[in-house]
Amino acid sequence: MxxxxxxxxxxxxxxxxxxxxxxxxxxxxxxxxxxxxLHHFEEFQSTLGIARNILSNRLARMxxxxxxxxxxxxxxxxxxxxxLTEKGRELLPVLIALRQWGEKWVxxxxxxxxxxxxxxxxxxxxxxxxxxxxxxxxxxxxxxVDRAEVAQG
Amino acid sequence: MxxxxxxxxxxxxxxxxxxxxxxxxxxxxxxxxxxxxLHHFEEFQSTLGIARNILSNRLARMxxxxxxxxxxxxxxxxxxxxxLTEKGRELLPVLIALRQWGEKWVxxxxxxxxxxxxxxxxxxxxxxxxxxxxxxxxxxxxxxVDRAEVAQG
DNA sequence: TCTGCTCAGTTGCTATCTGCAACCTATATG
DNA sequence: CATATAGGTTGCAGATAGCAACTGAGCAGA
Numbered sequence: 001m002x003x004x005x006x007x008x009x010x011x012x013x014x015x016x017x018x019x020x021x022x023x024x025x026x027x028x029x030x031x032x033x034x035x036x037x038l039h040h041f042e043e044f045q046s047t048l049g050i051a052r053n054i055l056s057n058r059l060a061r062m063x064x065x066x067x068x069x070x071x072x073x074x075x076x077x078x079x080x081x082x083x084l085t086e087k088g089r090e091l092l093p094v095l096i097a098l099r100q101w102g103e104k105w106v107x108x109x110x111x112x113x114x115x116x117x118x119x120x121x122x123x124x125x126x127x128x129x130x131x132x133x134x135x136x137x138x139x140x141x142x143x144x145v146d147r148a149e150v151a152q153g
Numbered sequence: 154m155x156x157x158x159x160x161x162x163x164x165x166x167x168x169x170x171x172x173x174x175x176x177x178x179x180x181x182x183x184x185x186x187x188x189x190x191l192h193h194f195e196e197f198q199s200t201l202g203i204a205r206n207i208l209s210n211r212l213a214r215m216x217x218x219x220x221x222x223x224x225x226x227x228x229x230x231x232x233x234x235x236x237l238t239e240k241g242r243e244l245l246p247v248l249i250a251l252r253q254w255g256e257k258w259v260x261x262x263x264x265x266x267x268x269x270x271x272x273x274x275x276x277x278x279x280x281x282x283x284x285x286x287x288x289x290x291x292x293x294x295x296x297x298v299d300r301a302e303v304a305q306g
Numbered sequence: 307t308c309t310g311c312t313c314a315g316t317t318g319c320t321a322t323c324t325g326c327a328a329c330c331t332a333t334a335t336g
Numbered sequence: 337c338a339t340a341t342a343g344g345t346t347g348c349a350g351a352t353a354g355c356a357a358c359t360g361a362g363c364a365g366a
Contacts, residue, residue, distance in 0.1 A: 014256040014259060015181060015248070017255040017259040025176065026324095028176070042343075052326090052327095053324085054325070056344060076334070077334085077342095079343085089292050090254055090257070091254055096282055097247040099167050102167030106174055112300045113297040114297070114303050115282070116296050116298045116303060117284040117288075118294050119284075124290060127282065133273075137277060141270065143269050144190075147266070179353095198314095206317085206355090208315090210352095230362060231312065233314065
């Protein structure tokens with residue numbers, strides 16, 4: 001009765017894996033800070049108002065997961081810079097999609113600063129699910145299908 | 154010294170607002186279930202293995218936030234269906250982006266079931282940040298700019 | 307109509323996580 | 337040297353999550 005794929009919801013989905021890395025409270029906000037040019041412990045702490053122990057824990061965790069890398073500053077050995085790795089940078093679509101959703105459906109007001117296309121100086125487009133050819137797809141145009149049944153490239 | 158917009162990171166961003174609605178543990182997994190055709194309490198509970206009290210709490214919370222709507226079944230008054238609202242459905246890009254990221258960077262294996270374009274029967278494209286004209290943008294092509302300075306339409 | 311079963315929760319208790327404030331250590335700065 | 341700064345750690349209180357057992361309304365069959 002029930003579609004077969006529902007059985008594999010738990011076992012065969014990367015969402016739990018992703019949440020293991022960035023699903024805790026504050027993780028997304030720390031990342032947003034990193035995308036906005038924050039690099040140092042005290043910057044994150046004072047900008048976000050997060051408790052120091054939690055911040056310490058989250059940074060360490062994201063460093064473990066190689067979302068951030070920890071770079072001690074050779075010029076001032078007290079200072080440590082946290083920088084996004086490639087893995088971390090690729091979380092941008094998630095972050096922006098979440099922000100756009102919050103803007104549209106929760107806060108109602110446009111966020112600031114705005115992420116713009118550097119060349120055109122215009123805000124980026126709303127993030128959407130698209131087909132391989134770039135055509136945007138609504139939920140009605142989408143299906144969940146077992147991988148084995150998909151015509152892959 | 155510090156870009157001006159960093160001051161408004163906390164106050165002028167919709168990410169905290171979004172996280173208030175869907176940032177708790179299990180919320181995303183419940184949503185994924187809903188997108189995959191789960192509707193009833195016992196379905197969510199047995200599929201996800203979530204504790205009943207937590208599930209009850211999360212469902213209530215997402216109903217409050219109008220991400221799900223609670224629909225008692227008139228044919229069997231024990232049963233209650235939880236269905237995605239338009240607001241909830243628009244979280245799909247966030248969910249898919251998160252899943253694609255987890256697939257690529259954490260779990261390493263393709264998830265199942267796969268979301269496909271119904272017409273083409275092919276998996277949806279990787280979710281990306283794009284310019285207004287649809288051109289995909291890398292981080293190097295992006296800037297954070299104060300809204301006031303953006304040439305809006 | 308009585309019995310048992312199903313659905314959707316609630317309750318009570320324990321374990322884990324969060325948040326605040328104070329403290330600490332290494333390094334720089336005057 | 338005294339003092340300040342960066343990046344933490346510690347201890348403890350309160351909030352949140354998780355497990356197991358229980359409840360209570362509503363059906364279904366005998």
